[in-house]
Amino acid sequence: MKKILIVLILTISSLSFSQEGKFKLVLDAGHGGKDPGANKNGCVEKEIALDVVLQIGELLKNYSDFDVKYTRTTDVFIPLRDRAKIANDFGANLFVSIHCNSSVSPNPSGSMTLVMGLSRSNMNFEIAKTENAVIFQEDDYKKNYKGFDPNNPSTQIGLKILQEETLLQSIEFASEIQNQFKNTLTRKDLGMHQQPLWVLDATVMPGVLIELGFLSNYKESKYLNSKEGRQNFAQVIALAILKYKNQLLGTETPLFEPKVLTPIIIEETKPEIVPIVDTVKTIPLDVQPQVDDQKKYRVQIGYSTTKLDLVPANFKGLLNVTMKQEGNAYKYFYGNASSAEECKKLLAEAKTKGFNTAFMVEDKE
The missing domain is CATH 3.40.630.40 (Zn-dependent exopeptidases)
Structure with missing residues (x-):
């Protein structure tokens, strides 16, 4: 029936x-x-x-x-x-x-x-x-x-x-x-x-x-x-x-191949950059990594209510990790890039380290 x-x-x-x-x-x-x-x-x-x-x-x-x-x-x-x-x-x-x-x-x-x-x-x-x-x-x-x-x-x-x-x-x-x-x-x-x-x-x-x-x-x-x-x-x-x-x-209307894009997430405010402190070898203040004002893209690798020390051991070996506090929570970012294409490479690197939910963000001036 x-x-x-x-x-x-x-x-x-x-x-x-x-x-x-x-x-x-x-x-x-x-x-x-x-x-x-x-x-x-x-x-x-x-x-x-x-x-x-x-x-x-x-x-x-x-x-x-x-x-x-x-x-x-x-x-x-x-x-x-x-x-x-x-x-x-x-x-x-x-x-x-x-x-x-x-x-x-x-x-x-x-x-x-x-x-x-x-x-x-x-x-x-x-x-x-x-x-x-x-x-x-x-x-x-x-x-x-x-x-x-x-x-x-x-x-x-x-x-x-x-x-x-x-x-x-x-x-x-x-x-x-x-x-x-x-x-x-x-x-x-x-x-x-x-x-x-x-x-x-x-x-x-x-x-x-x-x-x-x-x-x-x-x-x-x-x-x-x-x-x-x-x-x-x-x-x-x-x-x-x-x-x-x-x-x-039973029609044969042509199909198309979707072009799936990786979203570029724009933050509402420019994140505050916190320098990295490596517990294995402390980097002198005069050679601390400097953030280039022209670099606009980073990879967000985490969002947590737990504040972590910015050391490689806490981020599966990743260096150049920064943090931004929002209320009682913290965002963690990896790398700095001057273009979306360069940032995509950082995103791929973060994912190979196991940060499967990482995504790109653009710092808004």
């Missing part, structure tokens, strides 16, 4: 596509306007979501068999019901909503993709509650959503999947997205999950809500807030959309 259903879905989808001549895609940048979404570590969810969405659209507009529509292209507030209406009125073949995650703890990290469902796992229910909570910012929300309460698990569970076949397609697409995140971007894979999300329930086509990463996690927030990080996400999501369309409809 399931095989018959899938064949029927593919047939209906293929007919719909052939009649229109284009694959209709709706790209939804989460939040906007008076609703900023998550706001952590100097990063604002609504801004990151919009940037990634616009980049996905630009990539896919190069294909003549795509018709791309946005729920918003500027910083405006769009009610959930209007986002769903835009997709339904457009007759979209696929709905993709972009968001960023957040947690009360700075530790969680990773990317996940959500589809419509009735899961009640605690972690994912909190995400569903957060994404649905925008309803409270809308006028007459009680009337428009007929008593739906994002904070009440019983009303979350009461959401109905209007068209079960779209769920199967959504799951297939979500799996491809997570494959791209894991294998192409080497991001931490939190998998695909089913959750009761109003905007996915109200749209009648396959759809997903993508949580790019956690803004509450310092390192991940810097990746998401970088030009290179956003471009990386936009590329692999666009590629996943192309693969999904080709597989679903």
Whole structure:
């Protein structure tokens, strides 16, 4: 029976596509306007979501068999019901909503993709509650959503999947997205999950809500807030959309090879440089390493609440390690470079020493 259903879905989808001549895609940048979404570590969810969405659209507009529509292209507030209406009125073949995650703890990290469902796992229910909570910012929300309460698990569970076949397609697409995140971007894979999300329930086509990463996690927030990080996400999501369309409809739209870039992280303030003290051989003050004001790039190798002596033994043998204190925590940096290319060599060296989570930073003057 399931095989018959899938064949029927593919047939209906293929007919719909052939009649229109284009694959209709709706790209939804989460939040906007008076609703900023998550706001952590100097990063604002609504801004990151919009940037990634616009980049996905630009990539896919190069294909003549795509018709791309946005729920918003500027910083405006769009009610959930209007986002769903835009997709339904457009007759979209696929709905993709972009968001960023957040947690009360700075530790969680990773990317996940959500589809419509009735899961009640605690972690994912909190995400569903957060994404649905925008309803409270809308006028007459009680009337428009007929008593739906994002904070009440019983009303979350009461959401109905209007068209079960779209769920199967959504799951297939979500799996491809997570494959791209894991294998192409080497991001931490939190998998695909089913959750009761109003905007996915109200749209009648396959759809997903993508949580790019956690803004509450310092390192991940810097990746998401970088030009290179956003471009990386936009590329692999666009590629996943192309693969999904080709597989679903049997088309042969050409694919592209993503150009994954290493983000250059720009610090908000210029770090204070602390000279190295080698416990094996003390370096006289008159020959202490001097920091060239023209050198702008370094490699961040650690972020900890523990203050370490700047000796090679504490940093797996690395020399030229400096430190910057921020509140009760400390950042540790390796090397100095006058160009990004030179700093990439330092980054590679740090990773060979075992600092696998190291990344480049640019000192802001």
